[in-house]
Structures are given as structure tokens and as C-alpha cells.
Amino acid sequence: MYYLNEAQQRSLLNQPETGMGYQLVELTTFAFRKVVGMAYNAEIVLERDEPEQKAFLRALALGAHLKSYGQEVRDVKLLSLSSSEFRAFLLREPRAAYAAATPGPAKDAPVVATKAGEVFKRFSAYTNDHRIEADGSLKSGTDATTEADARLVRTGKEAVARYALPNPDPAVNVFTIRPVAATAIQYGVVQPAYGQPGGGVEVLFTHATAARSVTGPNKIPPG
């Protein structure tokens, strides 16, 4: 895995995506090796058949800091759709490999444990969200998102789009969830649905959280 420095990230961010969330790039390593790979979130680049690909993509989706895991590179160049490298890449690359590496919905993910201090957010159109008990706990089987992902959402309408909510009412109520360490949880990525793009991180609390673990709501603009 390769990690792009800030200037390289800015450079990619100023150029179009190859597809939603990725760019096909050619790297030059400090040993002057040329590498063709996929840049995700204009931040990391994965080579074809990268063994840890799925784990890195999941970590990236969850907002993890991956800098220490990746090699830095001398240069990065976006490959144009008409380039010979791009056509060669498409011919070699089985499409299913990337589909399989893309995290799916939370309900299909393994159950893991939250870490101490992890914070989650829940967007709701309702101030009186019935998934939240009077004692400030969250009912089992409740969906939310990570704090890092929630930072990308500025309005209730953006929440509807990012979390592919079927209720078109702006989800302007933001609840904060601070579960105790080792709370059971599943992580995934919201799939497109209901005419919304999805793409946000979703977490599913498979068990109820502790009392007083939920606060809010804070209000955001409807958009």
C-alpha cells in the first residue's frame, strides 16, 4: 500500500475521478519503479492483488489514519481514460476483484467490539427517536455511523443522501453515541438505494448500549 503526501493528495483532488471514490494512477516510487494502481479517497494507492486490500479499504472507509502503513512515493500521475496503461489495466483487472474488496452493508459484516473512546453518530428526522430509550441507551439492532463519517455531513438532506435514507425528510437531529468499550458492533458501507447514492459508513449495534451512552440531539440545518 502506498500513502500519498499532502501535495499529492491535493493534486489528485483537483483532478476528476475515474469512478466513484477512486482514481486510476501511475506512481513512481523512490526507487523509480512505475506502479499502476487505484487511488482511494485521493489518499492511499493499492496495487492489483494487494493482499491486505480489503482490510485497508475498510480501514479507510472508517476514517483510520493509514499513513504509517504505506510507502511514500516520489510522484503520482492520474491515468487518462484513453491512455494505453488504462486500457491495459482494464484488460488485466477482473472487475469482481474490486467489487469483492468494497465493503458491503453492516448487516453482512463480522461482529467486532468497539474500542474505548469510540464515538458514533445517528441522524434522524425525529427529535423523539424511538430507538433511544429513556435511560439514554440505544436499542439493539440500531444503525448509526462513525463520528469521522458524520463530519462529512453538514445538512439533514446530505444525511438522507449519504445514508440512503428512504425517508426524504431531512435528518436534522444528530444523536451522539459513546458506547462502553467492547460493545458489539458491525461496520459496513451504505449501498445506493431509494434514489440516494449512499456511500457513508454504517454501523449496526447488534446489542443495546449502556444507559447514558446516547446524548442529543444536536440540530443541523435541513439543507
Added chain:
Amino acid sequence: MRVPLDKKWSERLVKLPESGMGYQRVDIRFAGNRTARDVMVFNAEEAELPEEFARLPITDVVVRGAKD
């Protein structure tokens, strides 16, 4: 149209898992053996129902499974 659910159904639904953040996909059975399938229920209290079902008495609400 949005139809508020009776407390009885809301109390049942909040004990069941969500289908996504803030909603559940359910099948609703009505008197007369009619069923509305894949209905969205928001906040366990409001169902998005076709108008033809809106005034019928509900006899059962079942959350749809992942494979439905």
C-alpha cells in the same frame, strides 16, 4: 401516504432491528386478509402506505428479513 401506527405496533417494532438508520421495511397485514408488502416504517411510528390501505385495520406487522 404517511399513516401513524397504533402504539401496539410501535412497541413491537422498536424491539426489532432496523433495516437502516431510522427505518424498518415491513409487511403489514390487514383485516380481510390483505397484505401490503415492503412498507417503510419510520421511527417505528409512521408507515408509508398506499392510500387503498390507509384506513384498514392492521392485524399484523412483520419486519422483513435480509433476503426478502
